[in-house]
Structure formats: C-alpha cells, structure tokens
Amino acid sequence: MPYTAQKPPLPETPDQLRARIPGWGADLDPADRPSTPRERDDLPPTGAHWVLPERQEETVPRERSVEHTMLPPVFGTAQPLHGPAGAIRRYAYERFSEGRAAHWLLLIAADRVDATTAHLRSFATLRPDNPVTETGISAELHAHPVASRRGRVDVRHQPLDVLLVAGPWVLGGVAVAAVLRRALRR
Structure with missing residues (x-):
C-alpha cells in the first residue's frame, strides 16, 4: 500500500526471483556494492510517530493516476486545473495509465494549449507578449547566428x-x- 510506514510484501521471494531472472540480487552482498563504505545502518530513529501520515484535506477534486487508489498525504494546490488545458489534463488522468503514451502526449498537448491561451490572454493586457x-x-x-550553428548535431532540425x-x-x-x-x- 503506498504512503504507509510498512514495507510492502514482495510478490516473489528473493530465491524465486534469483531463479527466474539471471543476475538478480547481484548487489545483495555488501562487498559487491560500491556504496557500501558510505552506507550506514547505525543512524538514530527518525522519530516518525505515524503509520499513515496525517492526510491533507482535498477541498477540490484533484487529478490522480488510475494506478493509485488515493492521493499522497500531501499534495500541491497552488495551480488548480482550469480551462481547456485543465479538461485535457483531467481526461489524461481519468482515462489513461501513466504507462501509456497517450497519457503523456495528452499532458504535453495540455501544456501547449495552456501556453497558447496565456499568449491570447496577454493581448487583453496593456503589455501583450x-x-x-x-x-x-x-x-x-x-550573437554570431551562423557561426554558432556550425558543428552542432541538430543542424537538420534548425x-x-x-x-x-x-x-x-x-x-x-x-x-x-x-x-x-x-x-x-x-
């Protein structure tokens, strides 16, 4: 379960994983890990006094991935979804898993729509873009426009x-x- 103090149970035991995946667990032996001299397990306890942290109140519906049953205990509320870009983002979160390209392409499209609407809104101000x-x-x-482009890898994309x-x-x-x-x- 996400956002709890307990470590979730492994779906398979280490022996099952080692038998199924060649090389699994190669870094389990501390002598094989390059970070071993820096790893410490003698640190004092963290002082966490909760099993599940106190949850932030959800005053307006938030977008959440279809993979998760609940929001994290604390989440941002500074930029609530709004306008056509917000509708696209809501659709991406409600309909598609984070493992699907459609989810991320919709989020990119929502960013473009948001930028375009911001440009259009700027024309209604005293100082447009x-x-x-x-x-x-x-x-x-x-700034030497031709010389600065010579030798670059992305010449075909310019x-x-x-x-x-x-x-x-x-x-x-x-x-x-x-x-x-x-x-x-x-």
Whole structure:
C-alpha cells in the first residue's frame, strides 16, 4: 500500500526471483556494492510517530493516476486545473495509465494549449507578449547566428525552430487579418 510506514510484501521471494531472472540480487552482498563504505545502518530513529501520515484535506477534486487508489498525504494546490488545458489534463488522468503514451502526449498537448491561451490572454493586457524579444530572435542578430550553428548535431532540425517559434504567431496574425477583412467587408 503506498504512503504507509510498512514495507510492502514482495510478490516473489528473493530465491524465486534469483531463479527466474539471471543476475538478480547481484548487489545483495555488501562487498559487491560500491556504496557500501558510505552506507550506514547505525543512524538514530527518525522519530516518525505515524503509520499513515496525517492526510491533507482535498477541498477540490484533484487529478490522480488510475494506478493509485488515493492521493499522497500531501499534495500541491497552488495551480488548480482550469480551462481547456485543465479538461485535457483531467481526461489524461481519468482515462489513461501513466504507462501509456497517450497519457503523456495528452499532458504535453495540455501544456501547449495552456501556453497558447496565456499568449491570447496577454493581448487583453496593456503589455501583450512580444514574440520578437521573447523568443530570442533579436539576440540572434548580434550573437554570431551562423557561426554558432556550425558543428552542432541538430543542424537538420534548425529549420523546424523557425516553424515552431514563428509559426503560431504567423497563423495568429493571418487569422486576425482574416477576421478584420471579413468585418470590414460588412
């Protein structure tokens, strides 16, 4: 059981594991472990006085992995899920195991959606995002842009950088221009 003071029972005994997996338990002998001189078992007790730590109250529903039956005793509440990105994250946790690629791809997609909505929200403020200064394009002009790329391993991927950094801004500009053109025609 997770989050308890007891060590969970092994599903198989060490002898069963050694018979089934070649080389299992090779580091059980302290003489074979490189960290043995640093390992200490004479430390004083930790003073933990609990079997299961006191649980933090869950005031709003939290995302949790399908592998776990309960949340850890203490968890963060600083950034609650919100908006479309929160819905994507909730779906990833409710539907897919952490061992599935779909779980992690959905979480990455939620991060992209969150970044995009933050960029869009910035246009409603007095100081919207500036893609030229915030992406480092202006620094490229002064920091030897061609010489700094020579000899790098990712040379084939460099054209994608332009697409990934400037692409969303160009698409956003095209969309705004299309909306303005349509509004002016009316």
